[in-house]
Amino acid sequence: xxxxxxLIVGIIVGSIIxxxxxGLTLTYGVMKFANFAHGDxxxxxxxxxxxxxxxxxLAGGKIxxxxxxxxxxxxxxxxxxxxxxIALLIDRFVFRPLRVRGGxxxxxxxxxxxxxxxxxxxxxxxxxxxxxxxxxxxxxxxxIFGEVKVxxxxxxxxxxxxxxxxxxxxxxYRTKLGKAMRATADNPALAEVAGxxxxxxxxxxxxxxxxxxxxxxIMLALQAQLRFDAGFNLLxxxxxxTILGGIGNPAGALVGGLIVGVSQEVSTEWIDTGLKxxxxxxxxxxxxxxxxRGLFGSSV
Amino acid sequence: MSALLSATxxxxxxxxxxxxxxxxLRIGAGEIVTLIGPxxxxxxxxxxxxxxxxxxxxxxxxxxxxxxxxxxAPQMVAAGASFVPQTDNVFPSLSVxxxxxxxxxxxxxxxxxxxxxxLGLFPDxxxxxxLRASRLSGGQRQALAIGRALMLDPVLLLLxxxxxxxxxxxxxxxxxxxxxxxxAGVALLIVxxxxxxxxxxxxxxxxxxxxxxxxEQSGAEMLDNADVGRLFxxxxxxxxxxxx
Numbered sequence: 288x289x290x291x292x293x294l295i296v297g298i299i300v301g302s303i304i305x306x307x308x309x310g311l312t313l314t315y316g317v318m319k320f321a322n323f324a325h326g327d328x329x330x331x332x333x334x335x336x337x338x339x340x341x342x343x344x345l346a347g348g349k350i351x352x353x354x355x356x357x358x359x360x361x362x363x364x365x366x367x368x369x370x371x372x373i374a375l376l377i378d379r380f381v382f383r384p385l386r387v388r389g390g391x392x393x394x395x396x397x398x399x400x401x402x403x404x405x406x407x408x409x410x411x412x413x414x415x416x417x418x419x420x421x422x423x424x425x426x427x428x429x430x431i432f433g434e435v436k437v438x439x440x441x442x443x444x445x446x447x448x449x450x451x452x453x454x455x456x457x458x459x460y461r462t463k464l465g466k467a468m469r470a471t472a473d474n475p476a477l478a479e480v481a482g483x484x485x486x487x488x489x490x491x492x493x494x495x496x497x498x499x500x501x502x503x504x505i506m507l508a509l510q511a512q513l514r515f516d517a518g519f520n521l522l523x524x525x526x527x528x529t530i531l532g533g534i535g536n537p538a539g540a541l542v543g544g545l546i547v548g549v550s551q552e553v554s555t556e557w558i559d560t561g562l563k564x565x566x567x568x569x570x571x572x573x574x575x576x577x578x579x580r581g582l583f584g585s586s587v
Numbered sequence: 588m589s590a591l592l593s594a595t596x597x598x599x600x601x602x603x604x605x606x607x608x609x610x611x612l613r614i615g616a617g618e619i620v621t622l623i624g625p626x627x628x629x630x631x632x633x634x635x636x637x638x639x640x641x642x643x644x645x646x647x648x649x650x651x652x653x654x655x656x657x658x659x660a661p662q663m664v665a666a667g668a669s670f671v672p673q674t675d676n677v678f679p680s681l682s683v684x685x686x687x688x689x690x691x692x693x694x695x696x697x698x699x700x701x702x703x704x705x706l707g708l709f710p711d712x713x714x715x716x717x718l719r720a721s722r723l724s725g726g727q728r729q730a731l732a733i734g735r736a737l738m739l740d741p742v743l744l745l746l747x748x749x750x751x752x753x754x755x756x757x758x759x760x761x762x763x764x765x766x767x768x769x770x771a772g773v774a775l776l777i778v779x780x781x782x783x784x785x786x787x788x789x790x791x792x793x794x795x796x797x798x799x800x801x802x803e804q805s806g807a808e809m810l811d812n813a814d815v816g817r818l819f820x821x822x823x824x825x826x827x828x829x830x831x
Binding site (some may be wrong): 463 | 670672676679693736
């Protein structure tokens with residue numbers, strides 16, 4: 288495939304990874320552990336939207352050349368609210384009790400691994416193991432820059448990623464809540480003595496991270512398809528992007544996602560496509576060895 | 588003087604290890620009180636127990652005529668107390684201004700006005716409001732930590748080693764600013780390594796040894812006390828280090 292075409296696909300895949308990694312890096316920065324359930328929350332998001340547009344049938348026709356209709360809007364809102372609510376419940380009944388007992392990084396990470404397995408099993412039980420799509424039919428690609436083909440949905444994916452990333456930036460750097468999130472990530476003990484209700488801040492981080500990963504899940508389903516293990520399979524690229532961008536650094540996570548996505552796709556010009564999933568792993572190992580604080584350092 | 592804060596028969600520690608054993612202490616409105624003692628005397632633990640960072644196992648703490656023994660740190664902040672820890676006392680990735688904003692997190696109004704007031708008190712910070720706290724010097728960082736703690740107009744400020752690791756010039760500046768804070772009506776309870784300088788600005792002092800208060804005197808009396816001088820103010824050959 289032409290390298291420019293691979294680059295464009297890489298940017299699209301990287302946008303999805305980047306958006307997912309923004310949520311992961313926020314929870315990592317504030318909660319101080321690697322949430323291995325993040326990928327499965329992504330899967331949950333894509334299937335909650337599927338519940339609205341396919342199970343209930345609120346597809347709403349198609350919007351112009353896009354593969355989905357106006358029904359995707361309430362579906363996305365439902366998925367965002369649903370994943371945020373599930374993330375809050377998990378925090379309330381699993382992570383918070385562990386936190387209160389002084390559970391360390393390993394304890395929390397292992398607990399999240401178990402939660403991820405549980406979520407995956409529930410999704411598979413409800414929606415089955417077979418891949419599916421939101422709607423049938425072909426999303427006809429348009430040609431840009433000569434011979435580069437891009438599907439209309441993919442424009443939406445990149446644009447929405449940029450809009451949401453900008454919104455997260457505004458939240459973190461321009462609002463009281465966002466600054467409290469950054470303060471809690473910096474030093475939770477000091478945040479407490481400064482009078483910040485850190486538990487409330489943590490809840491908002493789960494809401495934000497859950498909502499973002501739900502949107503990333505829907506994008507992934509639009510780009511590829513819905514699978515019960517789709518989010519889990521993206522976990523390694525998500526962590527690679529998070530570490531590449533610097534843990535707790537949302538802007539870094541987005542750039543990290545783009546780098547991982549582009550590297551992954553462009554690498555297939557020289558290596559077998561089957562080896563593509565190994566690229567994020569190589570990036571992850573190299574970053575941990577050479578620059579463990581990430582390209583941009585930890586900022587949240 | 589009626590007590591703004593009093594601790595009565597206070598016991599506290601970590602897990603099964605009791606560090607402070609029945610401490611009585613009081614501080615009046617607008618007073619400066621310094622707590623000195625050797626390493627491991629329990630001074631920092633006493634601060635944490637008073638401020639709600641750890642739960643006392645016995646005894647009571649009263650603040651502004653209210654029993655605050657079981658209050659958490661954020662609740663103590665809401666009640667009008669504030670705390671400057673010895674280390675990690677600023678948010679390093681936040682700017683100077685954002686650090687002050689976080690100090691005023693619970694303020695419903697007058698945030699900008701209060702920030703301006705405090706930047707007037709700490710002019711060194713005024714020119715650096717957009718700078719990340721991690722890039723400040725030790726003295727500037729300490730000033731920011733104190734400013735952050737003053738954002739909610741507390742009536743009592745607890746300071747754990749406010750001049751640790753600072754140059755003599757910076758120490759002098761910090762103590763001079765603390766006097767101005769006191770003049771604004773804020774009572775100060777200080778644990779200080781540089782005990783002599785702290786006692787000079789203090790109305791009273793306490794000596795803690797082995798988790799107990801063993802002496803209470805005015806600041807001037809302590810400076811004149813030969814035993815205190817020899818043991819804690821570096822005025823004798825067998826003076827131990829006094830920090831915890």
